[in-house]
Amino acid sequence: MLKSLEKRKELLGIIEKITREKGYFDVYDLSVATGMPRSTIQDWVHRFVDDGCVTVLEECAGRRRAKYAMRRTRSLPASACKRIFTTVDGDIVEIFHECRSEGCIAFCEYMYAMGNPHVRKNGLILRQKVKAGPVAPRHDEALYLEKVLVSNGLVYQHIRTFGGPAYSLTEMMESADGVLDIMYNKRGCYVEGVVVTEALTHMAIAVDDTDEAESGATFALTLSLLDLLSSIEGVRRISHNVGFLYPGVPGKTAGNAVSYIELAVKKEVVESLIQRAVEYLKGQTLSKNTGMAVKVGLKPCPELVGFAARARRGIVTAEEALAVARRSRVRTFKISGERGIIGAVAALGMIDCPPEDLMDVTRAIT
Template identity: 40%
Template structure:
């Protein structure tokens, strides 16, 4: 096995070298340069095509042999999605990475740099960064400097443009990977010495937070599962970016609870014109799938959260709230609600939007 791997690496290395030097190669060239029979070179070529290590560049015609090109061993991108939501001058940037290690690296360096960002946190492999429109000065480079920084955020029409200054590995991500992420419309870069500065263009979307509660009974259903199903359902709509699903614990002293008294919160990024359809879809989906007639949803649009909403969420973690209070606050806060008594917990879910998981899951932690 070791001999086979060594031969494979030798042949693939030669294919990559010729691709870099000449743009493409033929089977005969590989056979001649490595000193193996042409039939052996053809067998290896066929095998590496199947493994997607090399690609057919031009099929053979007449006396012209087929030409191939070698692919790099590096992944095309680790940046799965990059998108943004905007609420007046407040912007939230979402960067979903395929690597938890890279997500941790970016959180660490973006957080150290500060720059145009006021908060940087990880939500699984999703990096969530908030900042205001504007620009700052920030240096990047070798430690103790951060390796990357968002130095400016601006809005131009329906686009958000991030200016990212980078050094080392982040420069490769900026020049080679970010443009391939879903949600990115364009990336323009320029290099000055060993520093790369790039402009990342994304749509200025709106944040949609949906709270859900009271969809189960003692014998059927689970609100967290139905909420996640709704996240997937709406997330399949064109142009909608699913963001996250969170569970929050409310007061355990409520007699009507089916178990521990939890509610769910799901988040999306969407264009303004899509929001009415999302709300209708959410209400219809929950009404049709809920095991309980008491289901309720609450929909909050935007990044901001008034203090009265947070106070309501805090109260729901320790006290009983009647439905009239919930309806009154929802109307005053511009939050759409639908359903029965479940709107009490659903409104609490969107009121707690932005709290960390430890806070959401432990009502004893003050907010």
């Protein structure tokens, strides 16, 4: 099912490109562009015509090939929707919608938050964490997430829109990277739609103590790690974050900052990514005390959050960090030493914090 949806999106992208260049396409054009047999291409074209996304311009007549075109052509600017993807852990789903517009993402945050309190911005990515099933009851707001279903490795977001926001559902979301399929129905003054994405695995990697007094910076090395890992097939970049722990700890190089990155990954690449991260940090760190911690999945770990809160108020030990990690499904790695594991484990307890809380150790984290 997943491969079929991916192939469908790939073919529609090629069709849109050819149609934009020539004004139409035929089976031969598509066969040449894809290397697929014409009989297979014809089957796909018939399916697209039945689905309503391709229209017949000229029927086949004798030796003259039939001509087709995309049914919907864009006359307005490029889509505001850049990426839409999802991570899943049991019945917990997190939806990531990266936008090209500050105004649009602020609007969507406001609207979605009316039906779901677990909505927040992370740069230009809007994040929604929900439980699979109904999310918000039907109401008359311009945009809301009605329910989320997970089946056979796919996530189905049921969205209901009114007025202008319906344009994003009918014309923009399908072009977002990560969307495998989109289906919608216009019902009077509103539009109901289903956005289909792959069910990926959420992965957070935290790092601490990579620098020395004269050079280096943990945040910079962690950012370069994110660049490296997100370039790998099957990995989607989510975020790079910086937070502070107790400023009075001895041995700090500056403000006792820690860093963590978040990724959405195919389950089968998790182990190889961890190994790649370990190897990279070992080759790049300038410190003899570098530690790394990894959390896979979305399920909350109250003890991990509690440890992070203690590490922001005062001094904690490596032994405490290792014990909390074992009880919280967190894996730890001595890259060059043990001390950095303290900050790495604490950083993973702050994953759901907004930036203002990460930076201010006097704020409570939950």
